[in-house]
Amino acid sequence: MVRSWDNTPNGTMRAITLTSPRATPPTACFTYRTDYPKPSLPNPHFCLVRIYAIGLNRAELRARNAEPVSPVEFGIFKEEFQDECPQVLGEEFVGEVVEAGSNTEFKLGDRVAGWAYGGGKAYDGSYAEFTICHQRRLWKLGEAAKDVPWAVLGAIPMGLWTAYGALFLAAETKPRDVVFVHGATSSVGLWAILVAKDQGCYVIATTRQESKVKKLKDAGADWVVLDSELQNPQMIQQIAATEVQTVLELVGLEALENISMPVTKAGGTVVKCGILGKVWKMSLSAGLVTAKRKLTTFTTLDEDYDYASRVLQDAVKKVKSGKYNKENFLDSTYNLEDVGLAHQRMEDCAACGKVVLLVQ
CATH class of the missing domain: 3.40.50.720 (NAD(P)-binding Rossmann-like Domain)
Structure with a gap:
């Protein structure tokens, strides 16, 4: 079956792969790679994004254990449901567009946020240097985002x-x-x-x-x-x-x-x-x-795409102005290769706010 996100890899990138689901501790579940296939645009409705920060979500703890998912978690891809879990988890990210599909409203250099439901179950998620994202799962962060650090932006979207x-x-x-x-x-x-x-x-x-x-x-x-x-x-x-x-x-x-x-x-x-x-x-x-x-x-x-866009950009402006203080919503940051430690912090309920991975 040919799926809408199928693509021919173009080069390599850094990524975290789920190699031992259910292993303990969480650090034993993942492998850090520098030669993982870098995706290309599958069709004109997608963008290729260079990821700089990844907000972690508790759904990824479930994905790490390879627990069953529902077709509803595929969102716009629910008609293409598959049982198998992708090698790369991660359901949200912030970064810059490095290639924009011809049917999208994005351009090179746009600072964006994206999310892909339940750990990127339809296809590889965001625990990587690059990811593809459908235009309906991608939001511009606005001009104010240029003055907000990636780690802080990564703690906002979902x-x-x-x-x-x-x-x-x-x-x-x-x-x-x-x-x-x-x-x-x-x-x-x-x-x-x-x-x-x-x-x-x-x-x-x-x-x-x-x-x-x-x-x-x-x-x-x-x-x-x-x-x-x-x-x-x-x-x-x-x-x-x-x-x-x-x-x-x-x-x-x-x-x-x-x-x-x-x-x-x-x-x-x-x-x-x-x-x-x-x-x-x-x-x-x-x-x-x-x-x-x-x-x-x-x-x-449940998002209304345009409504979500306005809410997201307004929040970034308020972070920039100091109305929303980063100490109120950003818990901690880890490098991409330390994802297992980040999962452990979430598993231990030690976090107070968003745990963020940095892809430097």
């Missing part, structure tokens, strides 16, 4: 868009609403605090670790609650009394019944878009969702 889309598209959150972010030390959680405060919302954030409370407050959270306190019904009632309009559930399905729904006001919305707890499926009681509360989901699959 975390920002997932948080913004969950709050303001899926949940239709309004300025001055009360927002509850469960699992706020993730990249999405920290971006949720930043964009919600930017819209004048009151934000309640949670963390399992007392050492991370200050980071959440520095990002703008008005009230930080430890997850251990959420086991107390009185705390749930106290949070609910604040009239929470929107809950962003990032811990997972297991928290819906005992935490997310109980703290949500009548007419409010719970948006489930995170699996920090690694529970991928469960049975929900029939009475969990009532007509008074809405349960929905949001992923990067």
